[in-house]
Amino acid sequence: xxxxxxxxxxxxxxxxxxxxxxxYTALLLPNKYFNAEAVSELYxxxxxxxxxxxxxxxxxIMLNEHHNAPFCLQSKCNIFAAVLAAATDHVRIELxxxxxxxxxxxxxxxxxxxxxxxxxxxxxxxGFVRGGGTEQISTNANPAYNRERFVExxxxxxxxxxxxxxxxxxxxxxxxxxxxxxxxPLQKPHPRIWMxxxxxxxxxxxxAEHRYPFVALSTTFExxxxxxxxxxxxxxxxxxxPGPETKGYELRVHVQDTEEKAIAAAQxxxxxxxxFTGVTHPVWHNPSGYGSPTWRRQFxxxxxxxxxxxxxxxxxxxxxxxxxxGNVIVGTPDQVIEGLKRVLDELRPGILNxxxxxxxxxxxxxxxxxxxxxxxVLPAIRQYADELGLxxxxxxxxxxxxxxxxxxxxxxxxx
Amino acid sequence: xxxTEALPEAPEQFVEVVGEKIHWLQSGSGxxxxxxxxxxxxxxxxxxxxxxxQRFTVxxxxxxxxxxxxxxxxxxxxxxxxxxxxxxxDQAGVEETVLVGLGFGGxxxxxxxxMNQSRCKRLVLVGATGVQPPEGEILDQFLYAHMDYVKMGxxxxxxxxxxxxxxxxxxxxxxxxxxxxxxxxxxxxxxxFSQTLPYLLPxxxxxxxxxxxxxxxxxxxxxxxxxxxxxxxxxxxxxEGAGHFVEMEKPDELSRLVLDFAGA
Numbered sequence: 001x002x003x004x005x006x007x008x009x010x011x012x013x014x015x016x017x018x019x020x021x022x023x024y025t026a027l028l029l030p031n032k033y034f035n036a037e038a039v040s041e042l043y044x045x046x047x048x049x050x051x052x053x054x055x056x057x058x059x060x061i062m063l064n065e066h067h068n069a070p071f072c073l074q075s076k077c078n079i080f081a082a083v084l085a086a087a088t089d090h091v092r093i094e095l096x097x098x099x100x101x102x103x104x105x106x107x108x109x110x111x112x113x114x115x116x117x118x119x120x121x122x123x124x125x126x127g128f129v130r131g132g133g134t135e136q137i138s139t140n141a142n143p144a145y146n147r148e149r150f151v152e153x154x155x156x157x158x159x160x161x162x163x164x165x166x167x168x169x170x171x172x173x174x175x176x177x178x179x180x181x182x183x184x185p186l187q188k189p190h191p192r193i194w195m196x197x198x199x200x201x202x203x204x205x206x207x208a209e210h211r212y213p214f215v216a217l218s219t220t221f222e223x224x225x226x227x228x229x230x231x232x233x234x235x236x237x238x239x240x241x242p243g244p245e246t247k248g249y250e251l252r253v254h255v256q257d258t259e260e261k262a263i264a265a266a267q268x269x270x271x272x273x274x275x276f277t278g279v280t281h282p283v284w285h286n287p288s289g290y291g292s293p294t295w296r297r298q299f300x301x302x303x304x305x306x307x308x309x310x311x312x313x314x315x316x317x318x319x320x321x322x323x324x325x326g327n328v329i330v331g332t333p334d335q336v337i338e339g340l341k342r343v344l345d346e347l348r349p350g351i352l353n354x355x356x357x358x359x360x361x362x363x364x365x366x367x368x369x370x371x372x373x374x375x376x377v378l379p380a381i382r383q384y385a386d387e388l389g390l391x392x393x394x395x396x397x398x399x400x401x402x403x404x405x406x407x408x409x410x411x412x413x414x415x
Numbered sequence: 416x417x418x419t420e421a422l423p424e425a426p427e428q429f430v431e432v433v434g435e436k437i438h439w440l441q442s443g444s445g446x447x448x449x450x451x452x453x454x455x456x457x458x459x460x461x462x463x464x465x466x467x468x469q470r471f472t473v474x475x476x477x478x479x480x481x482x483x484x485x486x487x488x489x490x491x492x493x494x495x496x497x498x499x500x501x502x503x504x505d506q507a508g509v510e511e512t513v514l515v516g517l518g519f520g521g522x523x524x525x526x527x528x529x530m531n532q533s534r535c536k537r538l539v540l541v542g543a544t545g546v547q548p549p550e551g552e553i554l555d556q557f558l559y560a561h562m563d564y565v566k567m568g569x570x571x572x573x574x575x576x577x578x579x580x581x582x583x584x585x586x587x588x589x590x591x592x593x594x595x596x597x598x599x600x601x602x603x604x605x606x607x608f609s610q611t612l613p614y615l616l617p618x619x620x621x622x623x624x625x626x627x628x629x630x631x632x633x634x635x636x637x638x639x640x641x642x643x644x645x646x647x648x649x650x651x652x653x654x655e656g657a658g659h660f661v662e663m664e665k666p667d668e669l670s671r672l673v674l675d676f677a678g679a
Contacts, residue, residue, distance in 0.1 A: 028558070137557060144599040287557050288595035300588035304562045 001385035002392035004060030005053035012360040013038030014070035026069035026278030054091035056374020068138040085120035097127025101149035102139040110160040117185035126191040144289030161190040208234035211402040215248030239410030248351030266330040268359025333376035425460040438483035439476040443468025447512035451520030463662040466670035480597035497526035515539040537677040538623040544607040551635035561591040568659035570630040616645035623649035628657030
């Protein structure tokens with residue numbers, strides 16, 4: 001079992017009443033409300049929390065990236081990864097991840113990740129994402145080519161890491177006359193690539209076809225099981241048996257000494273009306289061409305006010321509603337252990353990303369949560385995961401990709 | 416796409432160019448006049464077209480990727496679109512025509528005319544995109560819901576209702592979304608204008624009528640002034656009581672201007 005610590009790095013200094021007045025908290029939220037002094041201090045606190053997470057025994061620290069919104073202060077996940085590469089010792093740095101389509105030069109990304117892997121002495125897990133819909137707009141990346149750019153950028157980065165240069169890339173979206181970066185990652189054949197996602201079938205299939213672990217982000221048990229079924233079917237069709245090492249799950253878990261304290265802190269998960277990518281208009285969240293065409297009817301109905309916006313359903317939801325669904329776990333160490341055991345029973349992941357602190361949770365409260373995780377929750381969960389045989393890719397030294405799996409081991413079934 | 420007001424119908428046809436199926440509506444008799452639609456697509460055979468059809472054979476193609484025309488997966492620019500439409504009308508044997516471009520279609524028309532002046536006898540640009548506005552910005556539809564954006568193209572909301580109804584059908588919304596996606600595919604950045612077209616316009620001596628709705632909230636009138644200043648043989652007319660979709664709000668006024676300019 002691989003267990004990582006995660007926080008969105010929320011901007012707790014953001015004046016929430018502005019978002020309530022405007023009705024949105026991303027993309028067009030005026031940045032005149034940004035408080036540079038407060039955020040500078042928040043970055044220092046986050047760093048101390050990450051260092052504590054390493055000390056108490058988390059295997060990894062998950063980082064992510066978002067733009068134009070106070071719910072996430074990481075506008076470049078590689079920058080905080082660089083800080084952690086130097087400020088931590090052995091914890092793995094899990095980038096979930098670099099949004100490939102919004103970068104016009106994938107070779108630069110390959111170099112950055114290569115540097116991170118060298119500085120951290122081989123501790124990088126390189127997740128790749130498509131980026132949110134609003135990010136396509138805020139970085140002016142064409143949403144109609146989002147998936148094509150994702151796939152081509154991925155192919156180019158992996159080739160940059162694995163095929164000795166110099167060579168030339170004349171692709172559909174990227175053209176590089178000389179690909180030959182001096183800096184290469186430490187890990188061979190290349191850092192592990194993990195793919196986070198929600199329910200986009202295309203992404204699940206892409207991950208399974210490449211033998212990359214898929215990390216489901218706070219999806220319900222029911223949805224997650226559907227994702228696993230699609231993943232497993234695809235994996236078997238390309239010839240390998242997918243175990244728990246291919247399944248990751250991210251969920252909100254907050255632990256305190258008493259249930260009351262835990263619930264009070266967990267209220268902060270609702271600070272964006274329960275929407276962890278901020279409150280936005282559907283057409284910002286899903287610019288035309290970004291989403292699957294099969295979803296067009298529902299999307300236009302939502303975008304034009306004829307159907308509830310599934311991206312912003314949080315208004316009427318309480319933390320208790322989320323807790324009763326089982327994928328938000330809040331309470332004392334015993335309660336949290338019990339809840340997490342249920343997650344392991346239901347979903348059998350080999351990778352757990354635990355999102356502990358959000359919103360305006362204070363540094364002290366956040367630190368207590370991290371400490372209780374380390375003292376009580378992590379040992380119990382590791383032991384239970386071992387009993388269930390929930391191995392991570394590191395536990396069994398799983399191949400980093402289908403391309404690096406020996407051909408003789410592949411036995412396609414039902415293709 | 417059906418519209419709410421009772422409209423005369425026009426015969427439709429599918430033709431093939433560069434291996435792609437293109438759909439067009441055609442009616443009337445006399446010399447050729449081609450209307451190029453907005454980026455929201457063509458809602459059907461409009462009264463404006465019918466009025467022009469009293470004097471001209473009016474052809475209104477769905478752009479490749481819009482309406483019932485096949486999506487060209489290879490297409491990357493509005494200039495690609497203009498080239499394909501020129502090939503289409505080469506193939507159709509149209510030797511001379513009046514070219515009327517509406518909004519985004521105005522940009523396409525201006526590109527087509529710069530490539531083939533001998534075919535384009537008269538050019539009409541109505542609220543045309545294609546040049547960067549010296550003042551203001553072209554409204555970014557990607558920040559607005561489909562219906563809100565289309566409503567912003569009308570001076571009077573009653574005119575929106577007359578054409579599209581109080582609550583347009585979901586199929587209409589889906590069409591707008593497909594067209595929006597196609598707009599992204601070929602005109603995402605820079606948004607709805609060319610950085611090179613202004614340098615070619617001075618070479619276009621075709622008599623050109625530029626028309627703007629007085630209340631166009633989508634494309635600033637400064638674009639019209641820029642077209643007027645760049646095109647040596649042009650004039651700019653402004654129609655009161657109209658937004659961006661002049662042909663739907665003020666069809667009589669617009670067709671009168673076009674017929675006076677091109678129909679003699």
